[in-house]
Every structure is written in C-alpha cells, then in structure tokens.
Amino acid sequence: MNDLVPVSRTIKHGIEIGFMNGTPIIYDGTEPVAIDAQAGKGKLTRFLGVNLVSPRTEHLSKIVTDPKDAELAWVSWKTLERQGYRVLFINPGQLYGYPGQTFNINTRLLEIAQQPKLRAIVGEAAYDAASYLVPIDPNPAHRWIGQGVRSAFATYNKITALYPSERWSCSPGGLWDFYGRGADEIADDLLVWASDNRMQDDAGMCRQLASLTQSRDQWNAYSSLIIERLQGFQPGSAQRQATEKNSFDPADMKRERSALFILGSARSETSRTFVGAMTAAVIERFADAHGSLRALVVGEEWGQLYVSNFHEILTLYREGGINFLGVFQNAAAQIESKYGKETARIWRKAVAYTLYRGLPDTDTLREIEHRSGRTSVMVRGFNVNNNQVNGSGDNLSEQSRPLLQVEDIRRATGGETALLEARDLGYFVVSM
Structure with missing residues (x-):
C-alpha cells in the first residue's frame, strides 16, 4: 500500500466575516472591521472567538480588551498558546488566577525625559499620557472640565518625569497622591514647584x-472628574500595583508573536477606566515600536470603553501595524457619545465591513435604508367617486422606496444570518 502523501493547504490570511453560498468571506486589508449587535446575538461564538484563534489570523500579534470578566481569555488562551503565542495577561483583579503583568502607562514619557535632546517634546508626551486617563466631553459646554484636568495631569507628569523624587512618582498612583488631596495642599506644592529654579519653564x-x-x-468640577478617573489608583489598590513598574514591554509584541489580554470586571466602572487607559498606552507603544509584525486589536465591548487614541487607531496607527476588530452594541451612537460627531463621521468612512446581528436601533435603520439605495415601485391608486365601471377611476403612480426596508433588515439579522455592510460594495446577507 502506498504511503499517504501529505498535502499542504494554503489558508488565506484575514478576518473571517461570514459565509456566502458556503464560501468564507475573508478580509485581508488593514481597515477596521466591526460587529454591531445586542447582547445574546452570538458575537463571541459566531464571530469573535472564531477570529481570535483562527489560523487565518495566526500571523498577527493580538491585543485583546477583555472587560467582561475575562470571557475571551477563558475560551482562547490555551489554544493561542498551542499555536505558539506568548500569552500575557494584565489582570489587576486576579480573575481566574491568571498571572498578571504590569506596565506603567507613562513609560514613553519617562524614556523621552531621559534624553536631553528630546527635552522640547516632554510636555507633549506628558499631555498624551494624561489623555489616557481623562476623557474630554464632546459637549462643548462641558469640554473645559476634561481639558483643565488633562492640563493639570500633564504638568504633574512632566515635572515628575524630569525631576524624579521618592515622594511623587510619575505614574497614575502618583497622580492620585498629588491631586487626591485638599485644594490648599495642592496649591502649596504647586507654588513650591513654581519657586524651584530648575522648574522655571513650568512656573507659569x-x-x-x-x-x-x-x-x-x-x-x-475638576475634583469630581479627578476622583472618578483616579479612584482606582489609591494606595494599596490592584490597579495602582499594575501600573507602578514594567514587567514586560508591549513593543516586543512587534518582534515576537504574542497575545495580550487586558482583563477587567464587567460590574466595575473603575475597571473599565483602567482597561481603556491601559489599552491606549499599549497600542501607542506597539505602534511606535520597530518590527515586522502587525497586531489585531480585538475590541470587546469597545463602545463601553474610553480609549483616548481611538482616532489614531482609525487613521495613523494603521501604518504603525494596527488592525482593528471592534465589538459594539450600537456603534455610531456609542462612538459619538464617547468621542464626538467628528470621530463618528471618521468611523463611518473608515470601517470597511460591519456585521449587524439583531435589529439595529432606529437611527441606524434609517442610515441602512438610506445607504442601501432607492428603487421605484408602481402603486395602484383608487378613485372611488369617479368610477363608472369598476376600476375605471384607478390610476398607477411611481414611488421611490429604499432597497432595504425594516422587514428585510429584520429577516437578514436574525436566525443564522447577518447583514453585512461592505462600505465600497453595498449590503449582503451572510451566514454565520
């Protein structure tokens, strides 16, 4: 009997976004991909889990936001390890006992501050680090609060990066130590810094x-936002310990295939604050690094997180090796609420494919109807008063209607199928 000849099968790399006539639809580009679905519509089992462990994405490092009690890590980390990934967890809550790594989100700032030739851009790096923690409200009437707190945090970050001390560390925990006090104490220390000859650039x-x-x-108003965003970094807290020093460098993920899970608790707003800030810092670190690998950012419950560099993820960071796969429950509304109308507009133009499972909200339905195009239908009208013979007063008129209407969308987004919106091609019903 002849020996079996092994057959090597080439698998196309990319994100699997469904099946059409039994053939998988694979997207191998670098533009964002999203699934927009309510809870219980199979986002994990039909889409996320598949792409997380699929051989089609094994050429990518993976950065995974996992704010729902480590759900994604639980179902995938062992498979990824068997595929040869270096699996890492940032796990301040010690969920399931996964070993937790630590990373100071001010690492880039500290490295810049150590190089005298880069002294002129320390302030920019300090503001970037502050932005990880502090959102700016899209409402123009409230923007000043976030802007003021960011400026305060940036000043602290810059001074503590340039002039390290045992009392004030350049970390989120140090920010709490400084700003988590009474206003008079804060003012006294700021005036001490202003009188220090070394710090004359920042005295004003x-x-x-x-x-x-x-x-x-x-x-x-500032203090309320400071307490909300920094309360997870008080002395003795798990999140403070996870950001005091570095046990790994996300830049290495661009040279060694790795999967990083940033874990959080589904019931904790403080935990989501941490996951969002850490995600922004890790992604920026990866995008700035040198190496040949790209990273797939799997944004589970992305709409509930604030990731300060989301705008760059959609634009600049694609050139830095970032592919984005986002999970939303109402993408357009969640993005507009967190980042404003301009970012929501950029999202609509940037996202290559969106899968809809379950009937979308009213505004999204209108958008789908509008973007699906128009068709003409003939409508028979009745004029009962002028009828001498049945039907003699009837007339035909032409009306314009959307190609996709609510009934079509409801049918396409239920059962075993999803509605796929391809930005450049139109709408398709795909199996999942």
Missing part, C-alpha cells in the same frame, strides 16, 4: 493651576 503653569484652586466651583 504651576501658578495658573494654583490660582484655579481658589475658584471653588471650577475646582469642584
């Missing part, structure tokens, strides 16, 4: 911030 900003503490209404 220190005095400005000290004067803001005297405006009680304004400082109360």
